[in-house]
Amino acid sequence: MPERKKVLLRLDPAVHDALARWAGQELRSTNAQIEFLLRRALNDAGRMPTEAEDIPRRGRPRKQGPPEDSRG
Template sequence: MTPRKAISLRLDPAVHDAIARWAEDDLRSVNAQIEVLLRDGLCRAGRLPGTTGQLPKRGRPPKKPPQQTET
């Protein structure tokens, strides 16, 4: 998986509240909702790079099976 870039983002509180409500409706985190909105805007403007990876799958990652120890 490609490393994710962490950024600091300042938003008007009303904009943040609207995004938070939308994210809750879509069962996403606010961070994931912002990424969806940014990707959608980039795609509509024809500026989404072709090398952009897919969004991570929603939900919890699968549990790794326990490692077996040799005796």
């Protein structure tokens, strides 16, 4: 995976606070919330580059369900 770009972003403090609260409610970092919203906007506008990789998954792995019965 290529190194992720670092970008300085200037935001109104009230906008940042609102994003931080929203991110906390969705268990994301503020940075991840901004990327999530930018990607949604690109998709909605039909401008998401085809070469863009998925957002890397962070945190604890998902729980696996019970094994399926293979006896048919």
